[in-house]
Amino acid sequence: MNAAVQLLMVVGLAAAGAGGTYFAKGPPVRTLVCDPATLKPGEICLEQVQEPVVWIDARPRKDWQSNGLPGSILWNLDGAEDAAAFEAEAMQKLFENPKAVVYCSNEDCGVSQQVAEKIRKLDPDFDVKALRGGWQALKDAGRIKDSSGTP
């Protein structure tokens, strides 16, 4: 048996195993799993959020308007936006409830941590966290109906 045939057999067996697993167990679970033990400082898992909190969307305005969490307010770092207006609106909301969770698009966006830091500078007593997994985590949890969003 030559090398090519052996390789084909290996690939074929692997494919058969994968197909069998798919058939028996169904498609792989693609929802985000948030392990509190792996959180960075200032982050929170969706399951840990104790509402009511002020939800802050750190994505571009068009995404927030299209599929932001209902009741959320916008605060992104877009240079074209009025940063003072974001700050004033957040301050007014946090005056009523000093707990906030900021989300951006997904695990990698990083903007939520930067916005959370700006809020802490307004008042170090504010309890503000960045949501691990961002908008995608909210969507996976069924909190957002629209399927569109920034990749």
Place this chain on the structure above:
Amino acid sequence: MKRVIAVWLGVAGMAFAGKLTFPEPVKELKAGPDETKVKVDFPFTNSTDKTVVVKETVGDCSCTSIEISGGKTAYEPGESGVIRLNFDIGAAVGKVEKGASIWVDGDPKDAPSQRLTMKVDIPVLVEMEPKTLKWHVGQEMEAKTIKFQMHGDKPIHIKSVTPSTENFIQELKTIEDGRSYELVVTPKNLKSKALSIFRVETDCEVSKHRTQQVFAVVSPPVAK
């Protein structure tokens, strides 16, 4: 069997080979106080043995735009190019981080193979500390102070301070004309919650630094 392993390693090597190689995927720079735009170039090389096509580039916000050298998207093995990240600074000040995600052919939709980041240091011309003054309902009445320090080559004067509510008494003190000021704020009473936003107008020549805002808050009593 050795040949099987060799063929397998060859196939696996091709499947998991690196794509575009960026020697410096993170770059830092300083912006001038009145600069409105900055750009950073990220040179790269196709270090694989096959053509790599840049399929999609997405910036962090509408304030970023991305250009690829001459609009060229396909790169032969060993070929080099440059991705330029433009950032429209707008009203941003302080340390700002902006980035872009790069997808090449074969990347899953949710996993770009490259992330590029620029860290921009934008000078703060009007520095305020603290940003928020805070009292609690029922505490002893006292005045509190926000200090303003003006940076940059030219003096910056505070022209006016306008509160959003009438719940506080304010007094602006000039410590050093054009350089240092203090805003002394006292709540009219500490019987109930209150919030006021103070708009601070200056004569700063750079428009984005001209208007600032600070806050005064009377919060509920601290839980014991």
